Amino acid sequence: MPDSTRPPILQVSGLHKWFGALHVLQGIDFSVAAGERVAIIGGSGSGKSTFLRCLNFMEMPTSGRIALDGTPLGRTSAGKPDEVRYPESELCRVRERVGMVFQQFNLFPHMTVLENAMEGLVTVKRMKKAEARERALRELDKVGLGGKTDVYPGRLSGGQQQRVAIARALAMEPEILLFDEPTSSLDPELVGEVLRVIRQLAEEGRTMLLVTHELGFAYHFATKVIFLADGVFHEVGTPDEVLKHPKQERTRAFLERFTEFSF
Amino acid sequence: MSYQWDFSPVLTRWPLLLDGLLNTVKIAAIAIVFGVLVGLVLALLRLSPRRLLRLPAAVFVEFYRNTPPIVHFFWFFYALPVVLNISLDPLVAAVLALSTQSGAFYAEVFRGGIRSIERGQWEGAKALGMTHTQLMRRIVVPQAATRMVAPFVERSFELIKTTALASTLAYGELLYQAMMVNSETFRPLEVYTAVALLYLVLLVSCSALARVAEARLTAYR
Numbered sequence: 369m370p371d372s373t374r375p376p377i378l379q380v381s382g383l384h385k386w387f388g389a390l391h392v393l394q395g396i397d398f399s400v401a402a403g404e405r406v407a408i409i410g411g412s413g414s415g416k417s418t419f420l421r422c423l424n425f426m427e428m429p430t431s432g433r434i435a436l437d438g439t440p441l442g443r444t445s446a447g448k449p450d451e452v453r454y455p456e457s458e459l460c461r462v463r464e465r466v467g468m469v470f471q472q473f474n475l476f477p478h479m480t481v482l483e484n485a486m487e488g489l490v491t492v493k494r495m496k497k498a499e500a501r502e503r504a505l506r507e508l509d510k511v512g513l514g515g516k517t518d519v520y521p522g523r524l525s526g527g528q529q530q531r532v533a534i535a536r537a538l539a540m541e542p543e544i545l546l547f548d549e550p551t552s553s554l555d556p557e558l559v560g561e562v563l564r565v566i567r568q569l570a571e572e573g574r575t576m577l578l579v580t581h582e583l584g585f586a587y588h589f590a591t592k593v594i595f596l597a598d599g600v601f602h603e604v605g606t607p608d609e610v611l612k613h614p615k616q617e618r619t620r621a622f623l624e625r626f627t628e629f630s631f
Numbered sequence: 632m633s634y635q636w637d638f639s640p641v642l643t644r645w646p647l648l649l650d651g652l653l654n655t656v657k658i659a660a661i662a663i664v665f666g667v668l669v670g671l672v673l674a675l676l677r678l679s680p681r682r683l684l685r686l687p688a689a690v691f692v693e694f695y696r697n698t699p700p701i702v703h704f705f706w707f708f709y710a711l712p713v714v715l716n717i718s719l720d721p722l723v724a725a726v727l728a729l730s731t732q733s734g735a736f737y738a739e740v741f742r743g744g745i746r747s748i749e750r751g752q753w754e755g756a757k758a759l760g761m762t763h764t765q766l767m768r769r770i771v772v773p774q775a776a777t778r779m780v781a782p783f784v785e786r787s788f789e790l791i792k793t794t795a796l797a798s799t800l801a802y803g804e805l806l807y808q809a810m811m812v813n814s815e816t817f818r819p820l821e822v823y824t825a826v827a828l829l830y831l832v833l834l835v836s837c838s839a840l841a842r843v844a845e846a847r848l849t850a851y852r
Contacts, residue, residue, distance in 0.1 A: 426754055456762055464760035474755030478773050488759035491769050533755075540759060 375438045377402045377575055378423065378466075378544060383432035385418055385599075392418045394599035396432070400544070405570055406577045407586035407607070410596035411622060416579045419596065420546050423577070424466040425459050436462060437543075464492060467542030471549040473529045475521040475536070481508065482517035485536045493540070500539075507535035511565050527558030531565055538569075545569065547578040583626055587611050595619045640816040641825055651808025652829055658722065658804055659791045662729035666790065669734025674741035688738070695735035701796050703728040708800045725797035733790045740782045744775035777848045784841040788834060795830075805829060 376399035385393035392415045400406060410416045421427040423434065431450055434441050441462055442452035475484050485504035489495040495503075508514050511531035521529050530550055537545060547566065551559040563585050569576065570589055580586055586593060586607065593610040595603040595618075603610050603619045614620050641648075676688035695703070708724035719727075748771050756766035798807035809826040813819050 424758060426758065460760045460762055462760075463758055468758040470751065470755065470758075472751050474751040474758075476752065476755065476770055476774075478777075487769065488761075491765050492760040536759070 376400055376435075377437055379435040379438075380423070381433050381435075383419070383422060383434070384430045385415070385422060385427060386430045392599050393422070393429075396599075396601060398594075398601065400575060400577065402543075402575050403573050404575055404592060405590050406592045406594060407590035408577065408579045408594045408596055409581070409583065409586060409610075409622075414596045415599045416596045417548055420548050420577060420579050423544075423546060424463050424468050425454065426468070428454065436465065460492070464488075464540055465542055466544045466546060467537035467540055468546045468548065469530070469533050469537050469550050471552050473521075473526070473533045473553075475529055475533055477521055480518050480520055481513060481524070481532050484521065484532055485539050488536065488540045504535070504539050507538045508532070510538070510568070511535045512561075525558060526554045527561045530554065530562045534562075534565055534569075543575060545574060545576045547576065547580070549579050549581065551580070551582060583611060583623070595622065597622070634820070636821065637818065638821050638825070640818055641812060641821045644812045644815070647808045647812055648805065648825065648829065651803060651805035652833065654802070654808075655791070655794050655804040655833070658725055658729070658794050658797060658802070659787075662726050662733060662790055662794070663787055665726060665730035666733030666737055669730055670737025670741055673734060673738030674745070677738060677742050678745060692735045692738055695732050700728070700732055700793050701799065703732055704796050704800060721797065721800040721802035725794070725800055725802050728796075729790055729793060732793070733786060736786045736789070737783065740779050740786060741775075743782070744779035745771060747778055748774055777845075780841070780845045780848055784838070784845075788837070791834060791837065792830070 378400040380396055380398040383393055383396040383398075384391070396419065408416045408420065418427055422429045429452075431452075433452065441458065442454045443458075444450075444452055476487065479487060482501065482504055485508055486497070486500045489500035489503060490497060493500075505514065505517065508517060511534055513528060513531055513535065516524065516528065516532075521532065524532065534550075550566065551562050554562065559582070563582065566576075566578070566585075567589065578586070578589065588607075590607050593605060593607050594601050595610055595614070595616070597618055603614060603616045609615075610619065611623065614623060673688045673691060676684045677692070679685055704725060707727040708719060708721065711724070711727075712719050752770055752774065753766060756770040761769070794804055795806040797804050798810065801807065805826060809822050813822040816822065
């Protein structure tokens, strides 16, 4: 359960993102408490992936501020409070703390499964190989791939690859995990194994944000659901409020498009 | 055709040709090493986010791409010494010409290899908290290297063949030595046939080596 006495672990204020003339995120204010699980839904092009990608600076916000554990990220110079600069060293430290799982897995094909899971520990955290190996094995066991450690990702199914990607992110022991449509590029029969792993992480009480089209999963997974449309949060609430009793016409229209939508 | 083939005058002068072949290998090896260095610097400049660095490198590459190699040989041998008021050894001038030429093309090979790595690989590495240097060293360059092998080998073969132009500077590589043999024997048919065969053997052995190297680098696929 979210702890209301603590400051939010992640806080976003006035977030805007422009791609050239395209105003993708149009002023978002939002916060996440430790242990919360947020599902972000919306049509394609609604800006939901862009929003998620701004949180670990895969996309640089055009304006607005993001704070992690109460500390605003980036630097401003006197007289120009709107111009936030992000030194590389700071971005790297933030990304260590905010892990990401991608739609396309993005595993490193020239490394084995084990090496993939060890890579961040050895290169970024400068951990000793033996220790990194132990932690990587632990996470690979957790996602059910302890028996595939010496295989190259190219030999694995999509579902297995995505589970390795989750283990790779987990090994870094991030405070927040971001999932960007983690099952969208999987064959239908492989979706379940990945969702099972994510559900298991939910049971551990991890703080997670998930962009997804799996509304049924979102309903059971999330503590909070956000419906994003045209670059703004149209509706925010519990899964029950947003998915079962939406107040906004726009949300209803979106949900109606999912014909096989059942809880 | 009633021509009487006779290789013996050529074959008896084999030490001259062997000497030429060794010099060809030598100049090619030196030029590849320097060419790679020039190419790495140019590729880094061309991949830089700063226009001020990208532009001169792009001009350099375009210059070499659009001028004949023999002009570079003449320029380094006859023109550069006038500017510097020194005289250049033919080997040095030829290495300068070859390594700048090949450097311009290697730069494109390196740059193309780096840029061929999918955005997802960069993002996967960044998301772990890697710095630009770390992700280049650990993720991008190792994968790009495997894709560079084939075009790199192709450019190097061009370089090896272009070393024949060093004969115009009287550097004693294979073709120049052959011209010497020819002037002694007046057997151009045999001499230049032998030379062609020697180049063929050299390049075929190089491509066998290259295949071994490529197989090792791409073992993970």
